[in-house]
Amino acid sequence: MRATLRWAHSDLRAHRGEALFLVLATAGIVASLLLAAALFGYATNPWQRIFTQSRGAHVWIHTVRSADTGRLAELDGVESVAGPYPTESVTVSDRGTRAPAELRGTPARPEVGRPLLVSGHWLDPRDPDGVVLDSRFARALLAEPGDTLRLPGTARTLNVVGIADSAEPRYRPGEQPGLVWAPPSAVRDPGGRVIGLRLTDPDDTDYAVQRAVTVLGAGAVGEVSTWQQARAEAQGDNRLLGQVLGLFGLGSLVAAGLAVHGAIGTRIRGHLRDISVLKAIGFTPGQVVRVFLLQHVAYALFGAVAAAGVTEGLGRRVPGRLGDAVGVWQGLPDHTVALVAVPVAAVLFIGAVTGLAAWRAGRVPPVPVVRPAVAAGGTLTGVARRALGLRLPAALVLGWHTAFGRRRRSLAAVGRLALPLLLIVVAMSAWTTIDRFHSSPARMGLPAALTVRTDSGTADARTRALLDRAPGIAAVYPGVETAALVPGQNATIALRGLGTHRDPFPYALAEGRPASGPDEAVAGQGLLDLLDVRIGDWVRMTVGGQPQILHIVGRSIEPENAGRVISTSLDTLRANDPRLAPTLYRLRLRPGADPDRVAQALTAAGQGRLDVHRVADPADGLSPLRAVVAGLIAVLALIGLIELLTAIGGAVREGERDLLALKAIGLTPRQITAITVTATGCTALAAVVVAVGLGLPLARWLIDAQGRSSGIGAGIAQAPSAPVVLAFGAAAVLGAAALAALPAARAARRRLADTLGAAA
Known part of the structure; x- marks a missing residue:
């Protein structure tokens, strides 16, 4: 045991930076998972507690007075x-x-x-x-x-x-x-x-x-609300935040496990002689495995305990929704179980991955095997030889060969580095989607910034004249909105008539075409799912006892009412009831106009007759997600850094035995350094290509799947712009190359005696 501890201590001193990154990455992963558990508990428990204590009604029905x-x-x-x-x-x-x-x-x-x-x-x-x-x-x-x-x-x-x-x-x-x-x-x-x-x-x-x-009787029912709808509304964005944290936490845990596996495998290949010596002096294969296993489990345990302690002690002090969620979660019955189970599960997972890699150390023979002095990455391929024949820089050719010469090992290194980079691409896409709600609301189903509702009895002409005189308004769309009973009469939806045939409301369509003809309408994803209908179907609903039949010709991105909205023109609704008068107006503002100032001006001009408010933006409730995404990107960057350090260490150790041959053919220390830097850069470039190629479609699928489940509908996902993606890729590749420069330069200037000893 004493020898084992001494070996572990000496290895820790030699790899302090890698150990620190492992601890920090584990702490970030466990903290993300704990916050996800807190948000799930916060999303569900408050409403459930109130419903139980108040003996809540499962159904609320609004009726006419005579019902x-x-x-x-x-x-x-x-x-x-x-x-x-x-x-x-x-x-x-x-x-x-x-x-x-x-x-x-x-x-x-x-x-x-x-x-x-x-x-x-x-x-x-x-x-x-x-x-x-x-x-x-x-x-x-x-x-x-x-x-x-x-x-x-x-x-x-x-x-x-x-x-x-x-x-x-x-x-x-x-x-x-x-x-x-x-x-x-x-x-x-x-x-x-x-x-x-x-x-x-x-x-x-x-x-x-x-x-x-x-x-x-259908004519006596105005609106129906159920406990499922109330619960879904109460959970709202908190559940989405919990899903995001949980998804990235689990993804980061897998990425960290793979990074640890790669680090141990690379370290074993670099310490084959030392491991053989340990076995020669009496270490059993089990003892060798335990050295690596206990060392990395200790790192994971330290990070997990630190994350649990910080989350428990300081979590409720985080400003905003996350702090509130942690405070509520700490009072729930399953709080203690989650606080223990999540760190333990993370440590066990990392321990299992570590054990698989450390098992290879136990199979190292006690007699060192002399490794053949071959070119880095194995025998030069035909492509590499032809590239040298074309007088391409030898450092670039050998660096590329070092990165991809051993196909199995190269693919594993690229895959391990690509996973955290892929998750970063997904996080960047989530950030871009949230920003698009704010910067381009019309494309995300929010073409109007303000809604004006009038008191009963207010003349339409008088209201229109007031709105037309108000500054900052680009367009006014009159309309009505009412509750309608769906076929089967077991739920109500929002029936909306906005704009006219001559001046239609600019709905953001994800599928189909605009509603331009009589009895045509567009519907939100929530309504299509509720009624199990598709574009092209006809839908019959009941409004105040009167039937209304509409032809769905398109699917609109609908952030309101969980997507349970069917929208047509005011002219279509007036065809059934010519006396129908507008009761609301959607206002599209001029570029640069301040919605709050316009709303204040309209409220003052209306002298108490108008109810003016901003159209709710679902992205407002997701503002805490930006800080969450930033934290997750930092954790994933740490994991990627661990993998880069592993790749660099492996390239440097593999190049030690080739140093004599490279110097013998006339390569200078600067050229030898360039080989390792090029190999690391090529690995990072391949990982970036894989991450971007898979991450962008994966992000679109995940965001659109969340949009469908929330009722908003698919079509809201936004990928980062090309300059941002290029900057991300360049930063990853150049950062990897810069990180490899110093250890590669040190290795290239080693004394010949040291090189002979390493190659023995």
């Missing part, structure tokens, strides 16, 4: 109901912020869908104007207990007495109004009612919705 909702409690599979509660659609403002809201008349604190108070108190019958806000809606308004909400266009005010958590669909500007619980007396002009159903079997949600709509 006979009492019959729903008698349906098979319905355990209990919440409501029905009268509702009123209003616009509220607080501290200059306006937002649509649903006033829900709640006579008593419900048992099903029971709001969980965060601050303040519940409704008091003695305060007819007191209301409780959903916590997410309160954050959007920057409201807190004691604030007074105003209803623009009226003299009414509401007093915020409490803030509560709810498992219902969250507030989304322009898509989902904020939820406000109020006494029934505060709901002065109820436009409908809402009822919640808690089911005995949540898996039968679709069937329960279908039966409820059948009982009530």
Whole structure:
């Protein structure tokens, strides 16, 4: 054991840099996997906890006032109901912020869908104007207990007495109004009612919705939301961040394992004589294997423990969503299991890969085998000999031959280096896609920057005149948006009519063609998946009891409503209802116009009649992904650096026995140095070509697959620009060559006696 430790210590002193990089790379990988576990827990647990504690309803159905909702409690599979509660659609403002809201008349604190108070108190019958806000809606308004909400266009005010958590669909500007619980007396002009159903079997949600709509009648149902939709919205971008971290963490772990395997294999080839001496003095094959195994497992263990300690101690202090995720994750029951299991699994994987490579050391014979003095990389190939005959620089030819002369070993070296470079290309593509949402929103399904919604009764001509006079607006597209029941009547989708046949809305199409004719429409990926239809199919839906049949001619990139949107022109919807008037306007701004300033100007000019807000950009929620991508690129660069150091060390050791022959044929130390530098550069160049050739299509497939699963749809993936790819490749190749220059120069200037000793 003492001899083993001395050998390991001497090897550590000789390879300090490589050991440090292994520790740092392992720490980065384990930290990525732990953060991925934290984000997955953060994405799922808060909503699930609220849903369980509040006895949340599995289905919420908005109906007309005259609907006979009492019959729903008698349906098979319905355990209990919440409501029905009268509702009123209003616009509220607080501290200059306006937002649509649903006033829900709640006579008593419900048992099903029971709001969980965060601050303040519940409704008091003695305060007819007191209301409780959903916590997410309160954050959007920057409201807190004691604030007074105003209803623009009226003299009414509401007093915020409490803030509560709810498992219902969250507030989304322009898509989902904020939820406000109020006494029934505060709901002065109820436009409908809402009822919640808690089911005995949540898996039968679709069937329960279908039966409820059948009982009530399609004309009585305005909108349906389910617990699956609310859960998916609550998880949102956090789950995507967790998937990205998990994917790159696992990929980095494989890359690190391969790098360790290559490093050990190269070191064994360079220490064959030393290993033979160890065996000659009494080391058994098992002891030799344990030297390498324990040494690299110790590196991995140190890095894993450091990552776990830093994540546990400092993770919650990271600003933004990552810090919040770690804080919530540390309070979950499976936190301790994940904190131990992830580092242990990483160390075991690296140990298994290390054992496979170290096993070769145990097979080294105890009597050193004299290696034949041949050209680096083996006997010169015909191509190399012809290149020398053409009087190409000998250093370049021999360097290329050294890199690719031994095909099996060369392919392994290129593959190990290409893997971290490939993952870097994928990370760069993710970064570019996020940037494209900000720099070219029209190409990513966001041609309009602002949405303007009008109060009921506001004349279209008056609103258009106001919008046409406003500065900074390039185009105005009038439209309507309403909920529609899908065929089978088990879910609702968003039916949108925007623009006219003469001035169509510029949807970003990924497939098909624009909707230009009567009854033609484009649909989001989420709707196509929900209805299991394709481009060219006809879809029948129900809007307020009236059928609407549309022909899907294209698929649009649709970031809103999880892609469950079908869009046509306002003229098409008016063909069924000539009295239909626009209730919203999408505004496309001139280049350079500030959306916030334009929105403020419109709000002031509208004198309380207009609700103006920015169109939500899904990339805003992915802003933490940039820091994650940067960190992953750093970890992958460390792994690539380890592999480069291994390749350089192997090239230098392989060249030691050829040094005498190279000097004998007249090569100078500078030319001999150029051989190793060229060999390293050629290996890096081949790895870059493989990484770019495979990484770009892989990145497109992964990003588009995520787009399809989220409902946005394929077609959002953006590859890095050609200059960026070329700069990445040049940096990798030139960096590898520069890294190889110093050790190659030292080896080329070694004394002849040292060279003879190394070749013996």
